[in-house]
Amino acid sequence: MCGIVGYVGRPKSLEVLLGGLRRLEYRGYDSAGVAIITEEGDLVTRKRAGKLAVLVDDLAAEALTDGSTGIGHTRWATHGGPTDGNAHPHLSRDGKLALIHNGIIENFAELKAELLADGYTFESETDTEVAAKLLGREYEAGGGLAAALGRVVVRLEGAFTLLALHRDEPLVVVGARRNSPLVIGLGEGENFLGSDVAAFVEHTQRAVAIGQDQIVTITPDTVTVTDFFGTEVQPTEFQVSWDASAAEKGGWSSFMAKEISEQPEAVANTLRTRIHDDHVVLPDLAGLEESLVGIDRIVIIACGTASYAGMLGKYALEKWARIPVEVQLSHEFRYSEPVLSPTTLVVSISQSGETMDTLMAVKYAIEAGAKTLSICNTQGATIARESDAVIYTHAGPEVAVASTKAFVAQIAALYLFGLHLAEVRGTLSPEATKEALDELSSIPEKLEQVLLTKERIQELAKWMSDSRAVLFLGRHVGYPVALEGALKLKELAYIHAEGFAAGELKHGPIALIEPGQPVFVVVPSPRDPNSLHAKVVSNIQEIRARGARILAIAEQGDASVLPFADEVIPIPLAGALFEPLLAVVPLQIFAMELATAKGLDVDQPRNLAKSVTVE
Ligand code: M6R
Numbered sequence: 058m059c060g061i062v063g064y065v066g067r068p069k070s071l072e073v074l075l076g077g078l079r080r081l082e083y084r085g086y087d088s089a090g091v092a093i094i095t096e097e098g099d100l101v102t103r104k105r106a107g108k109l110a111v112l113v114d115d116l117a118a119e120a121l122t123d124g125s126t127g128i129g130h131t132r133w134a135t136h137g138g139p140t141d142g143n144a145h146p147h148l149s150r151d152g153k154l155a156l157i158h159n160g161i162i163e164n165f166a167e168l169k170a171e172l173l174a175d176g177y178t179f180e181s182e183t184d185t186e187v188a189a190k191l192l193g194r195e196y197e198a199g200g201g202l203a204a205a206l207g208r209v210v211v212r213l214e215g216a217f218t219l220l221a222l223h224r225d226e227p228l229v230v231v232g233a234r235r236n237s238p239l240v241i242g243l244g245e246g247e248n249f250l251g252s253d254v255a256a257f258v259e260h261t262q263r264a265v266a267i268g269q270d271q272i273v274t275i276t277p278d279t280v281t282v283t284d285f286f287g288t289e290v291q292p293t294e295f296q297v298s299w300d301a302s303a304a305e306k307g308g309w310s311s312f313m314a315k316e317i318s319e320q321p322e323a324v325a326n327t328l329r330t331r332i333h334d335d336h337v338v339l340p341d342l343a344g345l346e347e348s349l350v351g352i353d354r355i356v357i358i359a360c361g362t363a364s365y366a367g368m369l370g371k372y373a374l375e376k377w378a379r380i381p382v383e384v385q386l387s388h389e390f391r392y393s394e395p396v397l398s399p400t401t402l403v404v405s406i407s408q409s410g411e412t413m414d415t416l417m418a419v420k421y422a423i424e425a426g427a428k429t430l431s432i433c434n435t436q437g438a439t440i441a442r443e444s445d446a447v448i449y450t451h452a453g454p455e456v457a458v459a460s461t462k463a464f465v466a467q468i469a470a471l472y473l474f475g476l477h478l479a480e481v482r483g484t485l486s487p488e489a490t491k492e493a494l495d496e497l498s499s500i501p502e503k504l505e506q507v508l509l510t511k512e513r514i515q516e517l518a519k520w521m522s523d524s525r526a527v528l529f530l531g532r533h534v535g536y537p538v539a540l541e542g543a544l545k546l547k548e549l550a551y552i553h554a555e556g557f558a559a560g561e562l563k564h565g566p567i568a569l570i571e572p573g574q575p576v577f578v579v580v581p582s583p584r585d586p587n588s589l590h591a592k593v594v595s596n597i598q599e600i601r602a603r604g605a606r607i608l609a610i611a612e613q614g615d616a617s618v619l620p621f622a623d624e625v626i627p628i629p630l631a632g633a634l635f636e637p638l639l640a641v642v643p644l645q646i647f648a649m650e651l652a653t654a655k656g657l658d659v660d661q662p663r664n665l666a667k668s669v670t671v672e
Contacts, residue, residue, distance in 0.1 A: 083457065084252065096122075106144060161184060206233050220250060230250060254437075324504065388672070407432075549652035
């Protein structure tokens with residue numbers, strides 16, 4: 058959601074801002090705009106509804122004077138539709154100050170009423186314009202831009218990142234954040250601000266994450282961070298571990314196609330340096346290590362795809378570490394009055410580390426006295442910083458809205474944690490630990506093999522592109538895979554799709570089966586010790602008898618499904634807990650190819666944002 062870029066340095070703001078906004082496009086947005094202080098000291102702005110290309114074309118048709126200071130924004134509409142007028146930046150009453158915003162100002166109506174009573178008028182329906190007008194009024198009261206921003210933000214309720222500039226302070230950009238991301242990029246004679254490092258990684262890999270309730274002021278040569286009341290704080294610098302080329306398509310037709318292909322590497326990088334002599338080594342847990350022995354319960358919180366990774370984590374943690382685990386959607390968690398104690402470990406999973414629902418759930422857990430661990434793919438993200446410890450997945454930047462490589466990396470990280478916890482608790486023999494680690498280490502190579510099925514799945518997807526509804530079935534660890542397959546198809550191809558636990562079929566969903574209904578079935582290995590395979594094959598027969606078209610994802614060489622399936626997509630042999638890492642890939646490819654066959658944008662599906670930074 059909303060992408061934010063700020064720049065101070067050389068007279069090339071427009072290039073930096075548009076480049077940054079382009080890299081932030083993946084976050085999802087529906088309008089874009091920039092504000093620049095020209096070398097002559099004028100404040101100029103341009104904003105347009107639609108994609109960034111609309112703004113770029115507009116700037117090509119009628120140039121905007123460039124300057125050394127600027128802010129840029131891509132807006133995901135909340136208050137008011139995606140129009141030119143609602144797009145950011147918004148201006149102060151005197152037109153000397155411009156402001157952009159990510160998040161929601163919950164008390165904007167009350168603040169707007171105050172300004173209206175003071176004679177202010179508004180041109181947009183946004184909460185952002187209220188902040189711009191307020192900041193303009195505070196600026197007039199004196200003390201400079203950063204101090205004025207401090208006086209404004211203490212009055213705001215909700216979540217926000219704000220950036221502002223004022224023509225009377227021509228080489229300054231100020232920013233503030235609460236529950237919404239903002240990162241500084243450190244350059245030579247130039248400095249940057251961004252919603253995430255993608256905004257400036259082509260210029261610098263030196264970054265500083267801004268803490269909760271902090272204000273930053275950047276000039277070409279200085280960076281100052283304070284709390285909301287002006288007391289200086291010392292933030293910590295970090296090195297971005299990937300370069301600009303990692304966030305480029307690199308010849309692939311879409312970021313999603315590239316990211317699906319990167320899954321072997323994503324898992325390998327997440328495991329790298331964390332397995333030594335048949336043990337898991339997680340220095341990442343330093344902040345938690347002493348508490349781990351006393352943990353008696355785990356609650357996993359996450360949203361969307363990350364929650365399905367969490368469901369798989371539950372199977373692994375309960376099996377290996379013999380500890381009760383529950384999985385909750387972050388947005389449901391804190392409203393259910395969960396029972397938490399200092400011996401509860403709350404594990405949050407988030408690719409972006411900025412998902413507002415998950416962040417709020419983590420804060421709730423902290424306040425309730427629970428221990429917190431996050432599994433996160435984005436260095437320095439808010440959720441990671443709030444938690445007692447973080448296990449970073451090293452999947453590299455995930456740009457496509459649909460999560461793919463982050464999902465398999467999350468599972469790998471959860472499994473590493475599960476095996477480590479099992480060792481701490483003494484619940485798994487060294488032989489069983491070694492066997493599991495060997496399985497995990499073999500996943501990257503097996504993923505390479507699954508990727509070879511791409512062309513066949515592409516044909517299948519083309520052939521099914523006019524499907525109206527697709528169902529997905531799985532049991533045990535196959536169930537989260539079914540849910541994920543359905544989610545991918547919904548979000549990318551806009552097709553009604555449902556995932557079910559196969560055992561639930563006879564309790565209702567089987568009524569949906571009619572002749573020709575396509576059903577993907579995730580078939581467990583015939584070697585499964587719990588005889589789940591036979592049960593799933595029975596389920597296949599039940600729906601086939603009612604006319605369903607069966608598309609089975611089954612272990613290589615499993616001849617038992619052949620007589621009943623219309624299509625079998627083979628995956629390499631793997632232990633039961635590890636099959637999901639492989640079985641999900643054909644479903645990702647299927648959703649992507651079907652959406653492509655329908656002519657849809659697979660990287661930025663309609664209505665969706667990569668990083669959901671509002672509740
Ligand atoms: O950044 P997060 O992992 O916290 O995001 C959670 C969900 O919003 C995300 O997984 C979403 O479901 C994806 N679009 C699914 O492809």
